[in-house]
Amino acid sequence: MVVYLPSIATFRQDYIETRLENAQIAVLALEEAPGNMVSPALEQRLLSQSGVIAIIVRREDKSLVLGFDVMPDEVNATFDLRNPSLGMLIMDAFDTLENGGNRVIRVIGDPMLPGTRLLEVTMDEAGLYRALANYSNNVLVLAILTSLFTGILVYLALHWLLVRPMRRVKDRIVAFRRKPEAVPKRSRESRRPDEIGLIERELVRMQDEFRQNLKQKSHLAALGEAVAKINHDLRNILATAQLASDALQRVDHPGVQKVSRRLVSAVSRAVALCESTMRHGKADDPLPEKRWVSLADVVRDVAMSLGLMDDENFTFEFGVAEDLRIYADPEQLHRVLLNLCRNAHEVQGPSGRIEVNAMADDDGTVHVRVRDGGPGIPEHVRPSLFKAFSSARAGGTGLGLATARDIVLAHGGQIGLEDTGPEGTTFAFCIPGEEAED
Numbered sequence: 001m002v003v004y005l006p007s008i009a010t011f012r013q014d015y016i017e018t019r020l021e022n023a024q025i026a027v028l029a030l031e032e033a034p035g036n037m038v039s040p041a042l043e044q045r046l047l048s049q050s051g052v053i054a055i056i057v058r059r060e061d062k063s064l065v066l067g068f069d070v071m072p073d074e075v076n077a078t079f080d081l082r083n084p085s086l087g088m089l090i091m092d093a094f095d096t097l098e099n100g101g102n103r104v105i106r107v108i109g110d111p112m113l114p115g116t117r118l119l120e121v122t123m124d125e126a127g128l129y130r131a132l133a134n135y136s137n138n139v140l141v142l143a144i145l146t147s148l149f150t151g152i153l154v155y156l157a158l159h160w161l162l163v164r165p166m167r168r169v170k171d172r173i174v175a176f177r178r179k180p181e182a183v184p185k186r187s188r189e190s191r192r193p194d195e196i197g198l199i200e201r202e203l204v205r206m207q208d209e210f211r212q213n214l215k216q217k218s219h220l221a222a223l224g225e226a227v228a229k230i231n232h233d234l235r236n237i238l239a240t241a242q243l244a245s246d247a248l249q250r251v252d253h254p255g256v257q258k259v260s261r262r263l264v265s266a267v268s269r270a271v272a273l274c275e276s277t278m279r280h281g282k283a284d285d286p287l288p289e290k291r292w293v294s295l296a297d298v299v300r301d302v303a304m305s306l307g308l309m310d311d312e313n314f315t316f317e318f319g320v321a322e323d324l325r326i327y328a329d330p331e332q333l334h335r336v337l338l339n340l341c342r343n344a345h346e347v348q349g350p351s352g353r354i355e356v357n358a359m360a361d362d363d364g365t366v367h368v369r370v371r372d373g374g375p376g377i378p379e380h381v382r383p384s385l386f387k388a389f390s391s392a393r394a395g396g397t398g399l400g401l402a403t404a405r406d407i408v409l410a411h412g413g414q415i416g417l418e419d420t421g422p423e424g425t426t427f428a429f430c431i432p433g434e435e436a437e438d
Contacts (some may be wrong), residue, residue, distance in 0.1 A: 008132060015132070016109070020107065021112070023057075024057070026111070043067065047066055047067050047259075054070065055120075057119055060118070075103075079092060079108070081108065093132065101128065104131055145432060151424035169199060169200060288328065292327055296318070301334060302337045313350055314345070314352055319358070320356060320358045328411055332407045332410075335407060336415075339403060341354055347374040347425075348374045356371075371426040382417065408429045413431040
């Protein structure tokens with residue numbers, strides 16, 4: 001419609017202006033004739049060639065008329081084309097189509113001949129109607145063809161750019177839902193820079209990551225089942241060891257008493273860990289049973305468990321005040337320090353140094369640092385340092401730091417790598433006091 005409305009108005013205007021130009025040419029023939037009179041036959045030919053019924057030209061001193069004898073007594077409509085507006089031309093065009101060419105109209109136009117002040121023609125609207133109707137039909141057919149061609153191009157473009165890639169995404173999602181563990185045949189990665197290409201690439205990456213996680217979960221499930229069976233048998237073995245350690249405590253010998261206390265403590269912790277694992281059916285730690293404990297006693301117990309207190313080749317130092325107390329589960333706190341100190345001991349070999357320092361804030365939060373004299377942690381290992389099964393040492397399980405992190409977080413604290421380098425590595429964690437938690 002945007003194209004059609006101004007086009008029919010322009011077509012009608014051009015049609016009428018052509019008749020006006022022809023009428024002025026016919027008037028020139030009349031003006032050159034003797035007495036401004038021509039024969040009826042020539043007059044009819046001039047009017048017929050001009051496509052009008054009558055012509056009136058008003059000069060400054062006279063008026064020229066062609067078709068006076070055949071001029072109708074009245075006309076059905078008058079149109080002034082001297083200063084037309086687009087809206088008026090559109091309305092006049094629809095007026096012509098609406099009346100079906102059954103009118104006689106008068107048209108006033110701009111004269112081209114010098115000294116002419118008025119040009120007026122009377123014409124039958126039937127020819128204008130037929131030409132305008134034919135032009136409208138042609139525009140309609142052209143619009144339909146253009147719309148069909150454009151629609152086909154738009155459909156093909158949408159199908160190629162949107163439907164086909166979204167169908168591929170749909171097929172991938174459906175296939176992945178049916179068999180998430182199956183590895184699909186590798187197809188060429190989409191290089192499209194728009195959102196569709198981004199969706200395709202991210203979907204492939206997400207499915208690959210999910211497939212790897214699913215495989216890892218399956219392996220972990222099988223590992224957990226094996227650990228549960230081993231844990232069951234280990235608990236029975238530890239029960240026997242516990243009975244034997246109880247018997248050692250009854251031996252009246254200072255050296256045996258010293259060793260038996262350490263043995264009983266270690267076996268009791270191992271039995272408690274086995275029972276906790278069997279009770280929960282997984283490796284997650286239960287909620288901590290917090291109470292105020294002496295941090296120095298816990299650190300000293302950890303050193304005795306690792307045999308560092310009596311090792312002449314290894315230096316174990318701890319700057320922990322005897323009166324420093326920490327609000328935590330003693331067994332879980334023991335596991336955190338044990339994992340950190342064991343890692344520090346193993347990374348240095350038979351000789352080395354471990355320093356444990358602690359201080360408390362005014363709100364009761366205790367900050368603990370464990371520093372070793374080892375070679376430092378490689379840079380590529382640091383991002384996954386606290387992830388399970390990610391060990392920097394050959395033969396390591398990668399569970400020590402992950403377990404320590406879970407325990408510290410369960411206490412409402414934080415743990416992290418403070419610094420590392422050729423001079424050594426420092427791990428730090430903090431556990432809030434009872435006042436800080438409140």
